[in-house]
Amino acid sequence: MPTSLPHALVTGASSGIGADIAREYARRGKPLVLTARRAERLEALAAELSAQVPCVVLAADLADPAAPAALFAQTQARGLFVDTLVNNAGFGVPGRYLSVDWKTHADSIQVLMTAVAHLTHLYLPAMEAAGRGRILNVASLAGLVPSSAGHTLYGASKAWLIRFSETLDQESRSRGVYVTALCPGMTYTEFHDVNGMRDKVSKLPKGIWLTSAEVARLGVDAVESGRARIVTGRSNKLIAGLSKYLPDRLARALLAAKAKDFRDAD
Incomplete structure:
Protein backbone atom coordinates (compact mmCIF):
# COMPACT_ATOMS: atom_id res chain seq x y z
CA MET A 1 0.00 0.00 0.00
CA PRO A 2 1.45 3.42 -0.97
CA THR A 3 2.13 5.65 2.02
CA SER A 4 1.67 9.12 0.51
CA LEU A 5 -1.10 11.56 1.33
CA PRO A 6 -4.33 10.52 -0.43
CA HIS A 7 -4.57 12.07 -3.90
CA ALA A 8 -7.43 12.75 -6.31
CA LEU A 9 -6.73 11.61 -9.88
CA VAL A 10 -8.68 13.68 -12.40
CA THR A 11 -8.86 12.60 -16.04
CA GLY A 12 -9.56 15.17 -18.75
CA ALA A 13 -8.18 17.80 -16.37
CA SER A 14 -6.84 20.14 -19.06
CA SER A 15 -10.07 22.14 -19.45
CA GLY A 16 -13.76 22.48 -18.64
CA ILE A 17 -15.41 20.44 -15.92
CA GLY A 18 -12.26 18.40 -15.30
CA ALA A 19 -10.12 21.46 -14.66
CA ASP A 20 -12.74 22.93 -12.35
CA ILE A 21 -13.11 19.67 -10.42
CA ALA A 22 -9.34 19.83 -9.88
CA ARG A 23 -9.69 23.44 -8.70
CA GLU A 24 -12.52 22.45 -6.35
CA TYR A 25 -10.47 19.66 -4.78
CA ALA A 26 -7.47 21.97 -4.50
CA ARG A 27 -9.65 24.49 -2.68
CA ARG A 28 -10.49 21.71 -0.22
CA GLY A 29 -6.80 20.86 0.26
CA LYS A 30 -6.71 17.62 -1.71
CA PRO A 31 -3.40 16.72 -3.48
CA LEU A 32 -3.91 16.09 -7.18
CA VAL A 33 -2.85 13.85 -10.03
CA LEU A 34 -3.78 15.62 -13.26
CA THR A 35 -4.03 13.74 -16.54
CA ALA A 36 -5.15 14.56 -20.09
CA ARG A 37 -3.64 14.63 -23.58
CA ARG A 38 -2.48 18.26 -23.52
CA ALA A 39 0.57 18.34 -21.28
CA GLU A 40 1.10 22.09 -21.58
CA ARG A 41 -2.39 22.81 -20.24
CA LEU A 42 -1.90 20.38 -17.39
CA GLU A 43 1.37 22.08 -16.48
CA ALA A 44 -0.36 25.47 -16.48
CA LEU A 45 -3.13 24.14 -14.22
CA ALA A 46 -0.58 22.55 -11.90
CA ALA A 47 1.29 25.85 -11.70
CA GLU A 48 -1.98 27.59 -10.79
CA LEU A 49 -2.88 25.09 -8.06
CA SER A 50 0.52 24.14 -6.66
CA ALA A 51 0.39 26.97 -4.12
CA GLN A 52 -2.64 25.22 -2.60
CA VAL A 53 -1.80 21.51 -2.93
CA PRO A 54 0.86 19.17 -4.35
CA CYS A 55 0.16 18.46 -8.03
CA VAL A 56 1.48 15.63 -10.18
CA VAL A 57 1.12 15.88 -13.97
CA LEU A 58 0.89 12.66 -16.00
CA ALA A 59 -0.04 13.31 -19.62
CA ALA A 60 -1.92 10.43 -21.26
CA ASP A 61 -4.32 9.76 -24.12
CA LEU A 62 -7.08 7.49 -22.83
CA ALA A 63 -8.00 6.57 -26.40
CA ASP A 64 -4.94 4.33 -26.18
CA PRO A 65 -6.02 1.01 -24.59
CA ALA A 66 -2.65 0.83 -22.82
CA ALA A 67 -3.07 4.22 -21.10
CA PRO A 68 -5.01 3.18 -17.97
CA ALA A 69 -2.47 0.54 -16.98
CA ALA A 70 0.39 2.95 -17.74
CA LEU A 71 -1.19 5.65 -15.54
CA PHE A 72 -1.67 3.18 -12.72
CA ALA A 73 1.93 2.01 -13.00
CA GLN A 74 3.19 5.60 -12.83
CA THR A 75 1.20 6.43 -9.71
CA GLN A 76 2.32 3.18 -8.09
CA ALA A 77 5.96 3.91 -8.95
CA ARG A 78 5.64 7.32 -7.27
CA GLY A 79 4.06 5.77 -4.16
CA LEU A 80 0.82 7.71 -4.62
CA PHE A 81 -2.34 6.54 -2.90
CA VAL A 82 -5.29 7.54 -5.10
CA ASP A 83 -8.36 7.48 -2.86
CA THR A 84 -10.41 9.68 -5.21
CA LEU A 85 -10.84 8.88 -8.90
CA VAL A 86 -12.59 11.37 -11.18
CA ASN A 87 -13.46 9.85 -14.56
CA ASN A 88 -14.13 13.00 -16.54
CA ALA A 89 -12.32 12.58 -19.88
CA GLY A 90 -14.57 12.41 -22.91
CA PHE A 91 -15.67 13.88 -26.20
CA GLY A 92 -18.72 13.91 -28.47
CA VAL A 93 -18.85 12.68 -32.05
CA PRO A 94 -21.37 14.74 -34.05
CA GLY A 95 -23.32 13.47 -37.03
CA ARG A 96 -25.00 10.26 -38.10
CA TYR A 97 -23.40 7.01 -37.02
CA LEU A 98 -22.43 6.05 -40.58
CA SER A 99 -21.05 9.50 -41.38
CA VAL A 100 -18.09 8.90 -39.04
CA ASP A 101 -15.19 6.48 -39.48
CA TRP A 102 -14.92 3.49 -37.16
CA LYS A 103 -11.60 4.58 -35.62
CA THR A 104 -13.28 7.70 -34.22
CA HIS A 105 -16.15 5.65 -32.80
CA ALA A 106 -13.70 3.13 -31.33
CA ASP A 107 -11.75 5.94 -29.65
CA SER A 108 -15.01 7.29 -28.22
CA ILE A 109 -15.95 3.91 -26.75
CA GLN A 110 -12.45 3.51 -25.34
CA VAL A 111 -12.42 6.92 -23.63
CA LEU A 112 -16.04 7.10 -22.46
CA MET A 113 -16.50 3.52 -21.28
CA THR A 114 -13.56 1.11 -21.45
CA ALA A 115 -10.98 3.43 -19.86
CA VAL A 116 -13.45 4.33 -17.09
CA ALA A 117 -14.07 0.67 -16.28
CA HIS A 118 -10.36 -0.14 -16.48
CA LEU A 119 -9.18 2.73 -14.27
CA THR A 120 -11.87 1.89 -11.73
CA HIS A 121 -10.80 -1.75 -11.69
CA LEU A 122 -7.21 -0.69 -11.09
CA TYR A 123 -7.74 1.90 -8.34
CA LEU A 124 -10.76 0.53 -6.46
CA PRO A 125 -8.96 -2.36 -4.68
CA ALA A 126 -6.67 -0.03 -2.70
CA MET A 127 -9.63 2.17 -1.76
CA GLU A 128 -11.58 -0.82 -0.45
CA ALA A 129 -8.49 -2.12 1.39
CA ALA A 130 -8.12 1.27 3.09
CA GLY A 131 -11.85 1.41 3.87
CA ARG A 132 -12.31 4.78 2.20
CA GLY A 133 -12.58 6.21 -1.29
CA ARG A 134 -14.57 8.24 -3.77
CA ILE A 135 -15.22 7.71 -7.49
CA LEU A 136 -16.87 10.56 -9.40
CA ASN A 137 -17.99 9.64 -12.91
CA VAL A 138 -18.92 12.59 -15.12
CA ALA A 139 -21.94 11.37 -17.05
CA THR A 180 -21.41 9.09 -7.92
CA ALA A 181 -22.72 9.72 -11.42
CA LEU A 182 -22.60 13.45 -12.14
CA CYS A 183 -25.19 14.35 -14.80
CA PRO A 184 -24.81 17.92 -16.07
CA GLY A 185 -26.80 19.41 -18.90
CA MET A 186 -25.61 22.37 -20.95
CA THR A 187 -22.37 23.63 -19.42
CA TYR A 188 -20.06 26.47 -20.48
CA THR A 189 -16.94 24.57 -21.59
CA GLU A 190 -14.94 23.88 -24.77
CA PHE A 191 -16.99 20.72 -25.40
CA HIS A 192 -19.27 22.31 -28.00
CA ASP A 193 -16.37 24.09 -29.70
CA VAL A 194 -14.52 20.80 -30.16
CA ASN A 195 -17.53 19.01 -31.65
CA GLY A 196 -18.48 21.94 -33.87
CA MET A 197 -21.86 22.67 -32.27
CA ARG A 198 -21.13 26.05 -30.67
CA ASP A 199 -23.22 28.10 -33.11
CA LYS A 200 -26.28 25.91 -32.59
CA VAL A 201 -26.15 25.53 -28.83
CA SER A 202 -25.46 29.23 -28.30
CA LYS A 203 -29.07 29.86 -29.41
CA LEU A 204 -30.46 27.82 -26.51
CA PRO A 205 -32.01 29.71 -23.55
CA LYS A 206 -29.42 31.10 -21.14
CA GLY A 207 -31.38 29.77 -18.16
CA ILE A 208 -30.52 26.14 -18.90
CA TRP A 209 -26.74 26.71 -18.75
CA LEU A 210 -24.39 26.33 -15.78
CA THR A 211 -20.73 27.19 -15.49
CA SER A 212 -18.24 24.36 -15.25
CA ALA A 213 -17.24 25.65 -11.81
CA GLU A 214 -20.84 25.28 -10.59
CA VAL A 215 -21.06 21.76 -12.00
CA ALA A 216 -17.72 20.84 -10.42
CA ARG A 217 -18.73 22.08 -6.98
CA LEU A 218 -22.05 20.22 -7.10
CA GLY A 219 -20.35 17.03 -8.26
CA VAL A 220 -17.68 17.08 -5.57
CA ASP A 221 -20.27 17.89 -2.90
CA ALA A 222 -22.36 14.93 -4.10
CA VAL A 223 -19.59 12.32 -4.08
CA GLU A 224 -18.18 13.52 -0.77
CA SER A 225 -21.62 13.22 0.83
CA GLY A 226 -22.28 9.79 -0.69
CA ARG A 227 -24.97 10.58 -3.26
CA ALA A 228 -25.13 7.97 -6.03
CA ARG A 229 -26.44 10.38 -8.68
CA ILE A 230 -26.80 14.13 -9.14
CA VAL A 231 -28.45 16.07 -11.94
CA THR A 232 -27.22 19.67 -11.91
CA GLY A 233 -29.55 22.64 -12.36
CA ARG A 234 -33.29 23.05 -11.90
CA SER A 235 -34.06 22.97 -15.62
CA ASN A 236 -32.11 19.76 -16.07
CA LYS A 237 -33.84 18.11 -13.11
CA LEU A 238 -37.18 19.06 -14.66
CA ILE A 239 -36.15 17.61 -18.03
CA ALA A 240 -34.92 14.39 -16.40
CA GLY A 241 -38.16 14.10 -14.42
CA LEU A 242 -40.37 14.66 -17.44
CA SER A 243 -38.36 12.13 -19.42
CA LYS A 244 -38.93 9.57 -16.69
CA TYR A 245 -42.66 10.03 -16.31
CA LEU A 246 -43.87 10.96 -19.81
CA PRO A 247 -44.94 8.09 -22.07
CA ASP A 248 -41.92 6.94 -24.09
CA ARG A 249 -43.44 7.77 -27.46
CA LEU A 250 -44.32 11.31 -26.40
CA ALA A 251 -40.94 11.91 -24.75
CA ARG A 252 -39.10 10.72 -27.85
CA ALA A 253 -41.24 12.88 -30.11
CA LEU A 254 -40.67 15.99 -27.99
CA LEU A 255 -36.92 15.44 -27.89
CA ALA A 256 -36.72 14.69 -31.60
CA ALA A 257 -38.47 17.98 -32.33
CA LYS A 258 -35.84 19.93 -30.38
CA ALA A 259 -32.78 17.80 -31.07
CA LYS A 260 -31.70 19.87 -34.08
CA ASP A 261 -31.01 22.74 -31.66
CA PHE A 262 -28.19 20.87 -29.91
CA ARG A 263 -27.26 17.84 -32.03
CA ASP A 264 -25.88 17.43 -35.52
CA ALA A 265 -27.62 14.50 -37.25
CA ASP A 266 -26.24 15.04 -40.76
Missing part, protein backbone atom coordinates in the same frame (compact mmCIF):
# COMPACT_ATOMS: atom_id res chain seq x y z
CA SER A 140 -24.57 13.60 -18.65
CA LEU A 141 -28.24 14.48 -18.77
CA ALA A 142 -28.04 12.79 -22.19
CA GLY A 143 -27.87 9.46 -20.39
CA LEU A 144 -31.24 10.06 -18.72
CA VAL A 145 -33.38 11.28 -21.61
CA PRO A 146 -34.69 9.47 -24.71
CA SER A 147 -32.35 9.11 -27.65
CA SER A 148 -32.43 11.37 -30.68
CA ALA A 149 -30.64 11.35 -34.02
CA GLY A 150 -26.97 12.37 -34.04
CA HIS A 151 -24.08 11.88 -31.59
CA THR A 152 -25.13 8.23 -31.66
CA LEU A 153 -22.78 6.78 -29.07
CA TYR A 154 -22.68 9.69 -26.62
CA GLY A 155 -26.05 9.30 -24.89
CA ALA A 156 -25.71 5.53 -24.95
CA SER A 157 -22.29 5.66 -23.30
CA LYS A 158 -23.52 8.08 -20.63
CA ALA A 159 -26.53 5.86 -19.89
CA TRP A 160 -24.08 2.99 -19.40
CA LEU A 161 -21.91 5.16 -17.14
CA ILE A 162 -24.86 6.07 -14.92
CA ARG A 163 -25.86 2.41 -14.46
CA PHE A 164 -22.24 1.37 -13.93
CA SER A 165 -21.84 4.05 -11.25
CA GLU A 166 -25.03 3.14 -9.43
CA THR A 167 -24.25 -0.58 -9.41
CA LEU A 168 -20.67 -0.03 -8.29
CA ASP A 169 -21.88 2.26 -5.50
CA GLN A 170 -24.15 -0.50 -4.21
CA GLU A 171 -21.25 -2.96 -4.29
CA SER A 172 -18.66 -0.72 -2.65
CA ARG A 173 -20.28 1.65 -0.17
CA SER A 174 -20.34 -0.98 2.58
CA ARG A 175 -16.53 -1.04 2.15
CA GLY A 176 -16.26 2.73 2.57
CA VAL A 177 -16.17 3.71 -1.12
CA TYR A 178 -18.86 5.98 -2.57
CA VAL A 179 -19.49 6.22 -6.31
